[in-house]
Amino acid sequence: xxxxxxxxxxxxxxxxxxxxxxxxxxxxxxxxxxxxxxxxxxxxxxxxxxxxxxxxxxxxxxxxxxxxxxxxxxxxxxxxxxxxxxxxxxxxxxxxxxxxxxxxxxxxxxxxxxxxxxxxxxxxxxxxxxxxxxxxxxxxxxxxxxxxxxxxxxxxxxxxxxxxxxxxxxxxxxxxxxxxxxxxxxxxxxxxxxxxxxxxxxxxxxxxxxxxxxxxxxxxxxxx
Numbered sequence: 370x371x372x373x374x375x376x377x378x379x380x381x382x383x384x385x386x387x388x389x390x391x392x393x394x395x396x397x398x399x400x401x402x403x404x405x406x407x408x409x410x411x412x413x414x415x416x417x418x419x420x421x422x423x424x425x426x427x428x429x430x431x432x433x434x435x436x437x438x439x440x441x442x443x444x445x446x447x448x449x450x451x452x453x454x455x456x457x458x459x460x461x462x463x464x465x466x467x468x469x470x471x472x473x474x475x476x477x478x479x480x481x482x483x484x485x486x487x488x489x490x491x492x493x494x495x496x497x498x499x500x501x502x503x504x505x506x507x508x509x510x511x512x513x514x515x516x517x518x519x520x521x522x523x524x525x526x527x528x529x530x531x532x533x534x535x536x537x538x539x540x541x542x543x544x545x546x547x548x549x550x551x552x553x554x555x556x557x558x559x560x561x562x563x564x565x566x567x568x569x570x571x572x573x574x575x576x577x578x579x580x581x582x583x584x585x586x587x588x589x590x591x592x593x
Contacts, residue, residue: 398531399539400425411525417518419486420501421536423449426483428540431533432456433473435510436465437500439491447484449477455512463511 370382412421424434432454441450452474457463468474494502503510519533
């Protein structure tokens, strides 16, 4: 609208008088580290261990996860190429598109255990281009189907309900608390800058600050 005013297409910006509603910040939950084993065991029992192991190891958005193809995996370099996502359109339909920001297009490093699981998964359907084809249609999984699978896994494992998106928070929190630097975590999450990551995961960085303060205190005591 401001641009339209500058180009003299309209006399004034009609959005200037809009009062924006306050953002309701949703409570962030994570999968307790002590419960990860039970969660993955339940996923294995349902035959979807590779998908959910990868999710916990990479924090992909659900639309990015289902859009993965076999050729997005670089076995030698142990990376996943995230360059597309399955999105919901305003009319309710879904389409495959490029991620909305350039920072969301990224190469994500994955552990060797994830590579091995993905190779085993591909051997089950070697002619299918999708990394995780739907067992019903053979096509791309619907994102909502993955969310329902996640909910069933939690129920099977008798764990507290958390959103599928909270698995993303689980990755970020665990990585930060285990000493992975904020810029690296931000890059893996596809955030536009590390400052956003810092603001989002204040609880994790607060713990890191406490640890840093303790280390500095120990250092100062040794040299006094």
